[in-house]
Amino acid sequence: MMDMPLPLTRDLVLIGGGHAHALVLRMWAMQPVAGTRVTLINPGPTAPYSGMLPGHIAGHYTREALDIDLVKLARFAGARLILGEANRVDPVAKTVTLAGRGEIGYDVASIDVGIHTEMPGLPGFAEPRSTSASTPKCPAFPASPRMPWGPSRLTPTPGGGAIF
Numbered sequence: 001m002m003d004m005p006l007p008l009t010r011d012l013v014l015i016g017g018g019h020a021h022a023l024v025l026r027m028w029a030m031q032p033v034a035g036t037r038v039t040l041i042n043p044g045p046t047a048p049y050s051g052m053l054p055g056h057i058a059g060h061y062t063r064e065a066l067d068i069d070l071v072k073l074a075r076f077a078g079a080r081l082i083l084g085e086a087n088r089v090d091p092v093a094k095t096v097t098l099a100g101r102g103e104i105g106y107d108v109a110s111i112d113v114g115i116h117t118e119m120p121g122l123p124g125f126a127e128p129r130s131t132s133a134s135t136p137k138c139p140a141f142p143a144s145p146r147m148p149w150g151p152s153r154l155t156p157t158p159g160g161g162a163i164f
Contacts, residue, residue: 006035010107013096014040014079015086017047017070018112025077038079039104041086041096045071 010033014021017040028038046067055061074081082104088097089111095103 008035008037010036011105012036012038013104013106013109014038015089015096015109015111016113017042017044017068019047019049019051019068020112021110022047022049022068022070022073024110025073025079028079029077032078038077039082039106040070040074040079041082041084041098041104042070043083043085045069045081045083 014024021040025038025040047070048066049068052061052066056063056066070081082098082101084101085099086096087099089095089109090097094106094109096106096109097103
């Protein structure tokens with residue numbers, strides 16, 4: 001006798017393809033929860049893995065090597081992938097609004113946008129930040145074949161990698 005799959009009665013929505021959500025999808029593929037549909041929303045088909053950023057800066061990895069293939073990962077996990085930008089989460093109505101595409105309902109939602117490569121365009125990025133004596137100072141690095149972009153100062157940022 002063939003086992004009938006449970007109907008989809010719960011929606012888990014993952015907003016952003018950061019590495020925490022990549023791990024959720026990987027684990028989901030190995031142990032899915034019956035009756036739950038998983039949706040990953042991300043602007044593009046790949047997302048950079050922030051854990052490899054120091055190795056990229058040191059020249060160990062190419063920029064392309066940092067990318068997580070979200071299409072392949074979503075397929076592996078049996079999740080649907082929506083390429084788009086989530087621009088509003090309504091926790092009362094339990095909906096996520098996608099730019100130009102309407103709303104998606106959820107029972108549980110998680111936000112993990114990962115690292116962002118367009119930091120200079122973000123409001124407040126170029127504004128001075130207060131620092132204290134306890135803030136670590138990073139040296140300027142000279143240009144080298146492994147860092148051809150030239151001298152750079154790294155600034156530690158809470159909740160993220162390094163902004164340079």
